[in-house]
Amino acid sequence: MKLTLPAFIGRIAFSALAALIGAAFALPLLWFLFAPFNARAELGLAIPDPWTLSNFVTVFGNSFAVQALWNSLIQSVGGVILVGAAATLAAYALSRSSLPGKGAVTYILLLFSSVVSGSAAMVPIFLIVSAAGLIDTHLAVILTFAGGLLPTAMFILRDFIDSIPKSYEESAMVAGASPVQAFFDVALPVIRPGIVVVVVWGFVNIWGSFLIPFILLRSDDQMPASVAIYSFYSEAGTPIVTLLAAYSLIYSLPVIALYLFVSWKFGFRFFGGIKA
Amino acid sequence: MASVEFSNVTKIFGNFNAVSDVSFSIGDGEFVCLLGPSGCGKTTSLRMIAGLETPTSGKLLIGGEDVTHYxxxxxxxxxxxxxxxxxxxxxxxxxxxxxxKVRGKSVTERHGRAKEVADVLKIGHLLDRLPSQISGGQQQRTSLARALVYPSQVYLFDEPLSNLDAKLRLEARGFLNHLQRDMGMTAVYVTHDQAEAMALATRIAVMDQGKIVQYASPIEIYRRPATTFVANFVGNPPMNLVPVEAVQGDGQLRPSADGLVLGGLAMSSGIGTALGAGKTLTLGIRPEHLSIAEPGAANTIAGKLFANENMGPESLVTIERPDGSRVTARIFTDDHIALDQAVKLSFSSEHVHLFDGAGNRIPADGETPI
Structure with missing residues (x-):
């Protein structure tokens, strides 16, 4: 097909614009990949010369920052286990039982969940945690996140379980399984892709959050990495770009690794029922 | 193997009466089909036998034991x-x-038995595949194998063949028929396909709106349908139902309608008197009992040709009567009939079914009432 001149120019202009927008998004990512390996990194984008690991050596020399990564892992994994287990059981019950008003329960919880982990509720949350004597413990962060993430997790999972035919468990029970056996043998493996989605989502949420651990924790040896990043600011409040860049890269690796692992193992696809 | 008994079983969902006060029993070794349109309560009845639904009221017995709340x-x-x-x-x-596995058998015993059953069902070579890696027909046989892998009191089938294509369905139906004769199992089989019910069942329970309309052997249901609903549901194509009026003629009461000549059919005297002239009745004739009328035929029904479908061995000839209703005949002929051509179909008196105004069968002379 022959293009008219205005259409041709239009296409070129469109491609150029798209390339420009793409570059605008790519530049920070490139900086993020280059700066950690550059001993003289600044806020401008530059190809490291020479490539060096000296920034990482300095970061790993900072015991507070390393401990913080470990703390992040404890809090994220703990929170995710709690959210995953509780949401699975709750969503399964909400999906399969015929409780009156179960829809309303889910929606009300969902509505309030944004409040619980939101900044508006910070003062009451602090008071509750303080009254429970949990200030400055991993458990405080884990429980607060579990409470905040559970309703949404339940909502996602309930939707997922609703789409799975009841006949799986029914056939197991007719075959002689108790409801508990039917749940663990048949329902749980079928629901697993949904649980994985919730777990990844929960992990990313807890791993990346700043405000809740910042408020609920006091001592340095409890702080997660999201807070520890601030140790790479000088006394005057200016960031030490080289170390910050290196630490940020390390900080984002677990999340990337989790995504890769899940997409390799589960492919982020739902296999609900077998096509009949 | 065991018998199954429904005793005044009712199941209500919200304000919907799925099954209303149903009582019937299934003998040991019987293959009973629950047949009916969707929403008639057949699947709910089956699920109550399985224990997946609990009756709102009534009792359910398996092998004489009350299992209502098991x-x-x-x-x-x-x-x-x-x-x-x-x-x-x-x-x-x-x-x-x-x-x-749930019965705590060892892995060796489990896999040995699975292999045995799978071999019988010709899926023995697929045992290490996942369900998503086999065809629909193989999936169907796998689910059958799972049901047969251990001895049961009752085997329940919930429209097991409805997801198969026509050819596979016929094959599976034949296999189930063989299996039933071979094992003599007690089975309850839910279907909306009357041909499946006719082919498999020792007895059919025809259900409509939560009630059993007729519970009898397939041949009985075919020959003496209890109501117009059963008459219309069983048979392919279904029975022709023609509204008629009881009129007085040559001293006898006989049905009459436009375009309908009934020379040799009079209603049995007792029933005739009970009904009286002027009552509306329904006359039923199966398509296979109609043929193109020879001159001088006693019972005929006339109309214009509406459609002529060649099925291979036979043709389905549909005529449109003066009042717009249609009558279909299964005719073993290759004769060409033009559209709108006048056609007269004849039938013999013994093949006529009569139903009263409420749709219930009026027994013919010498027939025991249902």
Missing amino acids: HPKDRQISMVFQDYALYPHMNLADNIAYPL
Whole structure:
């Protein structure tokens, strides 16, 4: 097909614009990949010369920052286990039982969940945690996140379980399984892709959050990495770009690794029922 | 194997009466089909036998034992589901052997037994595949194998063939028929396909709106349908139902309608008197009992040709009567009939069914009332 001149120019202009927008998004990512390996990194984008690991050596020399990564892992994994287990059981019950008003329960919880982990509720949350004597413990962060993430997790999972035919468990029970056996043998493996989605989502949420651990924790040896990043600011409040860049890269690796692992193992696809 | 008995069973969902006060029993070794349109309560009845639904009122007995409130696992039953319900994360061997697993059998015994059953069903070579890696027909046989892998009191089938294509369905139907004769199992089979019910059942329970309309052998249901509903549901194509009026003629009461000549059909005297002239009745004739009228035929029905469908061995000839209603005949002829051509179909008196105004069968002379 022959293009008219205005259409041709239009296409070129469109491609150029798209390339420009793409570059605008790519530049920070490139900086993020280059700066950690550059001993003289600044806020401008530059190809490291020479490539060096000296920034990482300095970061790993900072015991507070390393401990913080470990703390992040404890809090994220703990929170995710709690959210995953509780949401699975709750969503399964909400999906399969015929409780009156179960829809309303889910929606009300969902509505309030944004409040619980939101900044508006910070003062009451602090008071509750303080009254429970949990200030400055991993458990405080884990429980607060579990409470905040559970309703949404339940909502996602309930939707997922609703789409799975009841006949799986029914056939197991007719075959002689108790409801508990039917749940663990048949329902749980079928629901697993949904649980994985919730777990990844929960992990990313807890791993990346700043405000809740910042408020609920006091001592340095409890702080997660999201807070520890601030140790790479000088006394005057200016960031030490080289170390910050290196630490940020390390900080984002677990999340990337989790995504890769899940997409390799589960492919982020739902296999609900077998096509009949 | 065991018998199953429904005793005044009612099931209500919200304000919908799925099953209303149903009582019937299924003998040991019987293959009973619950037949009816969707929403008639047949699947609900089956699920109550399985224990997946609890009756709102009434009792359910398996092998003489009251199991109304038993959990499904305690009923010693097996069931084939419409969607097969194969576990997507288990291979066929584990799927088939799952009932043995919950019964605590060893892996060796489980896999040995699964292999035996799978071989009978010709899926023995697929045991390490996942359900998503086999065809629909193989999935169907896998779910059947899972139901047969351990001895049960009652085998339940919930429209197991409805997801198969026509050819596979016929094959599976033949296999089930063979299996039933071979094992003599007590089975309850839900279907909306009258041909499946006719082919498989020792007795058919025709259901409509939560009630059993007729419970009899397939041949009885075909020959003496209890109501116009049964007459219209069983048979392919279904029975022709023609509204008629009881009129007085040559001293006898006989049905009459526009375009209908009934020379040799008079209603049995007792019933005739009870009905009286002027009552509206329904006359039923099966398509296979109609033929193109020879001159001088006693009973005829006339109309214009509406459609002529050649089915191979026979033709389905449909005529449109003066009042716009249609009558279909199965005719073994290749004769060409032009559209709108006048056609007269004849039938013999013995093949006529009569139903009263409420749709209930009026027994012919010498026939025992239902």
